[in-house]
Amino acid sequence: MKTTGLLTLLFTSMAATAIAGPNALPMGVEVVEIDGKTTVREVPHALLGRGLDKRCRECVGQGGSCTIGDGSCYSEDPPLYCTWCGDKCGSRCYLRINNTLPKTRNNTHKTYHTIYTMVRYSEIQQSNREFGETSRAAPFVAVFVGGTSGIGKSTIKALVSTNGSLKIYLIGRKSAESGIMPFIEKLQTINPNANVAWLEGEVSLLVDTKKICEIIRSKESRIDLLFLSTGYAPFGPREETAEGVEITQSLRYYTRVLFILHLLPLLREGKGRVVSVLAGGMEWAVTNLDDIDLKKPGSFGVVNAHIQCANMTTATMERLADDNPDVTFIHSAPGSVNTGNVRRGIDSPNSVKAWLIWLFLEPLIRLLSFSNEESAQRHLFQSTSAVFGGRGVRWEGNSGRNSRGDNTAGLFLVNEKCDCTTNEKAVSSVRQNAKDKIWDHTLEVLNPYL
Structure with a gap:
């Protein structure tokens, strides 16, 4: 067993504590920094598969092609969450943005799709x-x-x-x-x-x-x-x-x-x-x-x-x-x-x-x-x-x-x-x-x- 396997086991549960809190952005909204300006805009569901949480990344990879904004992905009751991903993951999922809005080498933004706790x-x-x-x-x-x-x-x-x-x-x-x-x-x-x-x-x-x-x-x-x-x-x-x-x-x-x-x-x-x-x-x-x-x-x-x-x-x-x-x-x-x-x-x-x-x-x-x-x-x-x-x-x-x-x-x-x-x-x-x-x-x- 590789050392990385041991580290994965030791830190998997700890990493779960880094999920979005109650002030997370609503599902379907992302903050982006383009040419030095911060913009809030709607985001297609498919973009949310670049996250830190393995489970949601797999869910999106299995065919999540719906687009946020057409109403089909919203729960009628707050907090908003994607019902498609909920059906797959059994959890409410939110879009979370790194607070520092990190830039990549080509000046694009990063978004994170995380599991939000099902129960407070x-x-x-x-x-x-x-x-x-x-x-x-x-x-x-x-x-x-x-x-x-x-x-x-x-x-x-x-x-x-x-x-x-x-x-x-x-x-x-x-x-x-x-x-x-x-x-x-x-x-x-x-x-x-x-x-x-x-x-x-x-x-x-x-x-x-x-x-x-x-x-x-x-x-x-x-x-x-x-x-x-x-x-x-x-x-x-x-x-x-x-x-x-x-x-x-x-x-x-x-x-x-x-x-x-x-x-x-x-x-x-x-x-x-x-x-x-x-x-x-x-x-x-x-x-x-x-x-x-x-x-x-x-x-x-x-x-x-x-x-x-x-x-x-x-x-x-x-x-x-x-x-x-x-x-x-x-x-x-x-x-x-x-x-x-x-x-x-x-x-x-x-x-x-x-x-x-x-x-x-x-x-x-x-x-x-x-x-x-x-x-x-x-x-x-x-x-x-x-x-x-x-x-x-x-x-x-x-x-x-x-x-x-x-x-x-x-x-x-x-x-x-x-x-x-x-x-x-x-x-x-x-x-x-x-x-x-x-x-x-x-x-x-x-x-x-x-």
Whole structure:
């Protein structure tokens, strides 16, 4: 894997924060500098494909020939956005101009076509408040796998803080129990209507995952939310569990899928949803099908493992979504969030890699990342809003589009801004070339534990 691939993965989510703000120009208007004079004029839609955002550039390249100004590309309600591109990208797109109006060598202007966030943060917060105000005949039942730290833990706190009637299963390793108990006690002080139950298990092990699922199935008849956020980046060498599965692939893919398969009957009964926090919308067109578990020398590494898990997660969740239309599936990319887990996959604290992370990557994450609170609010929104289909807090705006670009049930690839994307070129390749092989291999690994 080339170095540029690693840089792309590290900075893709960070670059998303540079989108247009509320003062962006209306769609169909551009500012140009010609012969030293600044002019505002209408612009053909086809010119908007020169932007920084890969998704919109691809959309325009697929046949966006409509001309802004004839009325066909405008939404009747502000803010204006191009419905053609919205149909393709699942997001509102605006024209953004670089504030400095940079000139190129031949004195022409530059325009940028960007994805504007589908949902404002204030709307996310309001939706989450409405979730807590919704009366229910029975408690909202949620299962959090990976809730002892990072995004999972902060999302649990945000959920409990809505003051809704809740029953939460928090699953983690025995070594985390002493540290998590004060957190659970605090949660039940914040919200007396929240019943938070601790379930101990080593979720990197498939046998433990099966046992945990059996306990939950013995206690519950339905589940409203299964939230999966286990795992970390494998900066160190390949390390296998006692079951022969590489540990980060187990945490980020295999045990997550096993949780879904075992708990699907309860999710169907509750018309619930599954949120898997990893890399939705960051799939690559190429999947290593000759060495799916990356066991061959030179195959394993932080970038290859990330791509493989991203592609496998989307392929499998899309298949499960197709077979279970009453369950909502979300593959979420959290963006840059300072979870504190970046060093977990390092084999030696004094290695060159550890020093590079300490000197460069960690400061960059702190500088550009979402706060834990904002990340929690955004993931709570993904977990409870009807914008992504299924049951949830009513949404008056545009609904999200699934991985096939439809406003129907299915798998939703959601980025850190709560925008949906199809990542069409990469996901289409995974769907056509890898989906069946990934599923067959997954069942081969998981069958002893089903």
